[in-house]
Amino acid sequence: MDTAFAESLVSSHELRVTESHVDEPSMDSAVTDDSALMLRYRDGDVHAFEMLYAKHKGPLYRYLQRVCRDPEVANDLFQEVWGKVIASRERYEVRAQFNTFLFRIAHNCAIDYFRRSGRVADKATDVDELAEVLPGSEIDRPDTQLSATQIKEAFKRALDELPAEQRDVFVLYEESGLSLEEIGKITGVAMETAKSRLRYAVSKLRAALKPHQPAGVAS
Amino acid sequence: MTSSPDDKTLEEYLDRDSAVSQHYRKLDADDVPASVDASVLAQARAAVAAAREVRKSKPAWVRWGSPLALAASAVMVVAIVLEVGVQDEVQLPVSITEQSAPAAGRAQSTTPAENEQRDLQAPLAVTAPAPASPRAPAAEPAPEQKAAAMADSVPLAETQQFAVVPAPADPLDTDRRESTVAAPPAPVAQKSVAPRRETVETVASTAPPAAPIESDRREQEQITTAAARERVDRERAEQIIVSGNVVTPAARRPFGPRATGAPSSSQPREVRDDDRIRAEEWLDEIRRLRDEGKEAQADEQWQRFRKQFPDFVVEHTDTALPASQREAAP
Numbered sequence: 405m406d407t408a409f410a411e412s413l414v415s416s417h418e419l420r421v422t423e424s425h426v427d428e429p430s431m432d433s434a435v436t437d438d439s440a441l442m443l444r445y446r447d448g449d450v451h452a453f454e455m456l457y458a459k460h461k462g463p464l465y466r467y468l469q470r471v472c473r474d475p476e477v478a479n480d481l482f483q484e485v486w487g488k489v490i491a492s493r494e495r496y497e498v499r500a501q502f503n504t505f506l507f508r509i510a511h512n513c514a515i516d517y518f519r520r521s522g523r524v525a526d527k528a529t530d531v532d533e534l535a536e537v538l539p540g541s542e543i544d545r546p547d548t549q550l551s552a553t554q555i556k557e558a559f560k561r562a563l564d565e566l567p568a569e570q571r572d573v574f575v576l577y578e579e580s581g582l583s584l585e586e587i588g589k590i591t592g593v594a595m596e597t598a599k600s601r602l603r604y605a606v607s608k609l610r611a612a613l614k615p616h617q618p619a620g621v622a623s
Numbered sequence: 624m625t626s627s628p629d630d631k632t633l634e635e636y637l638d639r640d641s642a643v644s645q646h647y648r649k650l651d652a653d654d655v656p657a658s659v660d661a662s663v664l665a666q667a668r669a670a671v672a673a674a675r676e677v678r679k680s681k682p683a684w685v686r687w688g689s690p691l692a693l694a695a696s697a698v699m700v701v702a703i704v705l706e707v708g709v710q711d712e713v714q715l716p717v718s719i720t721e722q723s724a725p726a727a728g729r730a731q732s733t734t735p736a737e738n739e740q741r742d743l744q745a746p747l748a749v750t751a752p753a754p755a756s757p758r759a760p761a762a763e764p765a766p767e768q769k770a771a772a773m774a775d776s777v778p779l780a781e782t783q784q785f786a787v788v789p790a791p792a793d794p795l796d797t798d799r800r801e802s803t804v805a806a807p808p809a810p811v812a813q814k815s816v817a818p819r820r821e822t823v824e825t826v827a828s829t830a831p832p833a834a835p836i837e838s839d840r841r842e843q844e845q846i847t848t849a850a851a852r853e854r855v856d857r858e859r860a861e862q863i864i865v866s867g868n869v870v871t872p873a874a875r876r877p878f879g880p881r882a883t884g885a886p887s888s889s890q891p892r893e894v895r896d897d898d899r900i901r902a903e904e905w906l907d908e909i910r911r912l913r914d915e916g917k918e919a920q921a922d923e924q925w926q927r928f929r930k931q932f933p934d935f936v937v938e939h940t941d942t943a944l945p946a947s948q949r950e951a952a953p
Contacts (some may be wrong), residue, residue: 461655475653486667490667493670556651563650599633606632
């Protein structure tokens with residue numbers, strides 16, 4: 405994670421929670437339930453917030469862990485995100501899924517953290533150039549025999565070595581369950597850009613797993 | 624750049640059943656620490672409790688306090704603006720009256736001795752035309768201003784008109800008397816303190832010339848006459864200010880003698896009093912001339928007196944009458 409990544413997402417950082425104008429044409433019952441819980445909490449129902457928190461704390465925490473790669477930072481950001489949710493309850497309106505609302509706050513908090521910490525930039529900023537840089541060169545050696553744990557470690561290493569934008573989109577897709585269009589809105593990019601980033605991330609991760617998969621196994 | 628195998632891989636991944644997704648879910652992930660859970664939940668409860676506390680501690684009148692204060696302030700500002708606007712409109716005529724009133728007050732409050740002292744300093748101001756007031760507006764004043772100025776200046780102009788009645792002290796000065804009487808009244812806006820001074824000066828100048836030998840009684844009469852004239856002028860000024868009536872020379876001319884008839888309703892009473900006093904003074908002067916043996920001068924004065932006051936009733940035994948018209952006293 406780096407400042408270049410943070411700067412590339414400035415536009416997304418401008419999209420604050422209360423300025424969300426995301427309109428979802430189809431809200432399923434879960435979304436409605438989440439929004440209803442949030443509205444109940446806005447009216448003073450603490451139990452509704454506890455239910456909401458229990459439902460979303462795991463994905464959110466994992467997202468922050470994967471993006472920040474530092475448990476302490478993830479803990480701080482986790483509390484900061486929920487603190488903002490609590491503080492914004494008076495202004496909360498059902499304009500989008502609660503997931504979108506929650507992960508937008510998380511994304512912005514992560515961007516703020518990267519800006520404050522001034523972390524060293526990754527090498528590549530162009531996703532097309534990054535497509536040529538695939539991690540896991542060591543595990544590509546055909547003579548390497550790895551156990552399941554080693555495969556997990558290799559996958560984790562490949563995930564960590566992904567460019568920040570690609571990792572952000574990939575983790576968001578995995579943890580939030582949102583569509584690419586919503587992810588694009590959260591990250592402040594077009595849906596096609598988010599899709600491109602996700603494509604390169606999946607390709608690199610798949611390449612990292614390829615040496616350990618028997619022939620004929622689907623990706 | 625983007626190959627179709629990548630697109631195919633992405634489509635398989637988007638089905639959420641790819642090996643990449645499965646490996647991702649197998650990754651170890653730490654659970655949220657209990658302390659963080661407790662902290663977040665405590666923060667949520669504290670926020671709700673604080674909101675409830677604020678609602679409880681804030682009665683309804685406090686919640687409405689700010690809007691009410693804002694509305695009250697707006698009403699007060701509007702009222703002040705309207706009040707200031709009305710005062711500005713009213714203040715101009717009032718200020719004109721206040722500026723003129725002290726002048727009249729000063730003239731009225733001056734004693735005869737002060738008037739005499741001022742007359743000595745400017746004796747030639749008697750026949751001088753009324754100077755234009757420096758405050759006289761060039762344009763036609765507003766109706767309110769005009770009325771206020773008229774109420775203040777008209778009595779003084781009236782005093783001037785009465786003051787130029789032929790003086791018995793100089794009965795030969797016919798040209799001066801006629802020209803002064805025939806002079807048109809000064810414009811209202813030009814009448815200020817100057818006419819008042821003229822009046823006082825005229826009073827002093829119209830006094831009979833000092834005789835070589837004057838009795839104390841005659842001096843006393845002159846002082847009394849001057850004081851009475853001042854009083855009459857003051858009363859007339861006050862009455863005209865109150866009633867707004869302006870007495871013209873034409874209206875002043877027909878007067879009734881003291882001993883005859885009731886006053887006409889269209890004729891102010893003070894006008895007759897003033898002329899009566901003046902006629903009596905003139906008669907006194909004629910009597911004095913006869914006492915001194917100056918019958919010729921007395922007859923001439925009598926003729927002028929009768930010409931000036933044809934309706935003034937004189938007793939047949941009055942010594943002011945010529946000997947041919949006078950009856951012997953019983």
